[in-house]
Amino acid sequence: MTKALPQRWDMDVIFPGGSESEEFRAFLGTLEGDIANLKARLEQSGAGLHETAAFKEVVTHVQSIAVRVRQAGAFISCLTAQNVKDEPAKLLGGRVKSISAAFGAVLTRWEEKLLAVDGDAWEDLLADEALQPLAFVLNERRRRAQEKLSPEQEVLANDLAVDGYHAWQDLYNAVVGRMTIEVEVNGETKQLSVGQASNLMSSPDRAVRAHVFEKWNEAWGKEAELCAQALNHLGGFRLALYRHRGWDSVLREPLDIGRMQEKTLDAMWQAIDNRKDRLVAYLERKAKLLGVDKLSWYDVGAPVGNVHKEVSYDEAAALIVEHFNRFNPSMAEFAQKAFDEGWIEAEDRPGKRPGGFCTSFPVSKQSRVFMTYAGSASNVSTLAHELGHAYHQQVMWDLPALNQNYAMNVAETASTFAEMILADAAVKNAANDDEKLVLLEDKLQSIVAFFMNIHARFIFEKNFYEKRKEGLVSAADLDRIMEEAQKQAYNGALADYEPHFWASKLHFYITSYPFYNFPYTFGYLFSMSVYARALEEGESFAPKYDALLQDTGRLMVEDLAKKHLGEDMTTVEFWQKAVDLAVADIDEFLRLTEEA
Ligand SMILES: [Zn+2]
Structure with missing residues (x-):
């Protein structure tokens, strides 16, 4: 018998001693010193950093600090996740x-300083051999700074936001944290947390x-009144800041964060709308299977069968390595290493x-799941x-730190890709039709989430801002705007909807992220396009896949698709292919449930 895989991660190779680590404390001390030095260096440099040598020196410092700040943050996340009662870790987290x-x-x-360098001098700087690879991110940073208020005003706005903007999110979290939902299950009265109640909503x-x-x-x-206050005020803060910056569209910030054009977003929703009738056919069939005329909001997440198959951890590992290998041997090799060397808790x-x-730990060039x-x-x-995420990071380690930051919409590419590989393999290898149906239904539930539920959130958020521009929006109006968006x-x-969804x-x-919705759908469909290409091209796609991932931190998404897939993301046709691939599972589902 082979030795069982470790199920606890190895953190000691990162910093020995957990939250008592002396090495970690020393690391933080050096980091604090280096940040203070960089600050002093920038203050000394007067109006600008026109000299190439001086500019490069600062870029080097910035990158060296950036990777260490990430390393420190990752260590804290791991410590506080593995033991929620680790008090020293919480204190270190504050530091x-x-x-x-x-x-x-x-x-x-x-x-x-970047702003102070004028046009020609800026071009000269970027022409430098060492700075050329960073041109995209440096230009982006400079442009973003240009489009905001003056640095003094932005600093003030940021400081005020701690208690005047982000505080609304804290207040909301406090409201949700103290909420209990009283339910009766099997004749017993129970006080459930919001999370527990939400789980019960997919009860059979x-x-x-x-x-x-x-x-x-x-x-x-x-709680609607309190939530409405929070939503109105954080939305109002956003709108006021945009107004001062002279930004007229509420989509400007989320699109810029995602490095994408509005045309691309419109094309994506259009392609989805084109196939809504397929999703409706699935929902109607599901209603029939559950024995109701029309599904209620609370039926959408209900299971349609009950096949429970347990997979041991070691079996799961073997399965993942085997199926990754069919697409990309280096992905399989990487996963095996992660399993063997204690990268997974x-x-x-x-x-x-x-x-x-x-x-991920950029200094150690290792990830943890x-x-x-x-x-x-x-x-x-x-x-x-999660291993998909880790692989994404793995192919980026040798890039400059500034080129390793990718936005949420492409961050889910590698993870969803990995998930799709496993999900398709599971459907293909299902022991019988019952098992197959359960697996398919699982996939279709996520499609309903990406194409309908998230679409409703997007429509709601857009309409909410339009209304908010005119003044405060009452809880009753929020209910109405939400229900219309869902319909x-x-x-x-x-048969019915969840009007309080804007609160729940x-x-x-x-x-920190307006419109925290469409990037999910984008990520899923983009990943689907990449997956379709991988299926078409077979193993020869593997190096192309790695190259695509490496560019996720230094290209606009439209350029990413053009360069690596040869496709135009601003067209409905591009998205339609991905949507059609996703809804193909519906045909299979309908076939399997025909005699229902
Ligand atoms: Zn993820």
Whole structure:
């Protein structure tokens, strides 16, 4: 028998001693000193950094600090996730937060210097051999600084935002954290947290789902006034800042973060709208399978079968390596290394943070995956997903630090790609039609989420801002705007909707990222396009795949698709191919459930 794989990660190779690590404390001390030195260096340099040598020296410092700030943040994430009661880790987390803030302020100073270099001198700088590879990110940084207010005003706005903008998100989190939802399950009264209640909404028992949904709506109705305040004020802050900067579209910031054009976004939604009738056909069939005329909001996530297959951790690892290998041998090799060398924290034990993530240590050039593995099919898919993220990072290690930052819309490319490989293999290898149906249904539920649920969030957010420009929006109006958005996005296919969804969905309250919705759908469909290409081209696609991932931090998404897929992302045709591939599963689902 071969030795079982480790299920706890090895953090000691990063910094020995966990939250007591002396080495980590020394690392932070040096980092703090270097940030202070860079700050002083920038203050000394007067009006500009026109000399190529001086400019390059500062760029080198910025990159060296950036990787270490990331390294420190990743270490804290891992410590606090593996043991939520690690108090010293929390204290260290506070110190790392201050370090990040200090570095952020230095970066604003640096941007001021970039602005001070005039056009011709700027071109000369970028022509330098060492700076050329950074041209995209340097130009972007300079342009973004140009489009904002003066550095003094931006610094002031940032400082005020801590208690005047981001605080609304904190308030919202506090409201959700203290909420309980009282439900009766099996004759027993229970006080559930929001997360627990949400899990019960996918119960196989319709009466349970209906009951929990009713109580859920009641609970959010009670908090609607507070949530409406939070949403109105954080939205108002955003609009006021945009107005001062002279920005007229609310999509400008999220599109710029995602390095994409509005045309691209419009084309994507159009391609989805073109196939909404297919999704409606699926929802209608599902209603029939559940024995109802029309699905309720709370039926969409209901399971259609109950095939439970447990997969041991070692089996999951073997499965992942085997299927990765069919697409890209270096992905398989990488995953094997991650399993063997303790890059994954998978153990099912109390005291861990819920959920899963992947984080990276740029100084060590290693990643770590966090999750709690309990043997379900969705655990296998999470494991593949997070390893996809880790692989993405792996192919980027040799790039300059400034070229390693990619936005949320492309961040999910490699992870979704990895998930698709596993999901398709599972459907193909299903033992019988019942098992196949459950697996297909799982995929279709995510398609409904990406094409309908997230579409509704996008429509809502756009309409909310239009209304907010005219003044405060009441909770009742928010309900109405939400329900209209849901009806539109679901093509009226459901019997009822969730009007309080604007309150119950945390994503509307994330201040650092407006429109925290369409990047999900974008990422899924872009990944689908890449996957389709991989299926077409077979193993010869592997090096092209790696090259595409390497460019995710230094190209506009339209250029990324043009360069690596030879496709025009601003057209509906590009997106239609991906959408059609996704909805192809619906045909199979309808065929398997024909006699229902
Ligand atoms: Zn992910």
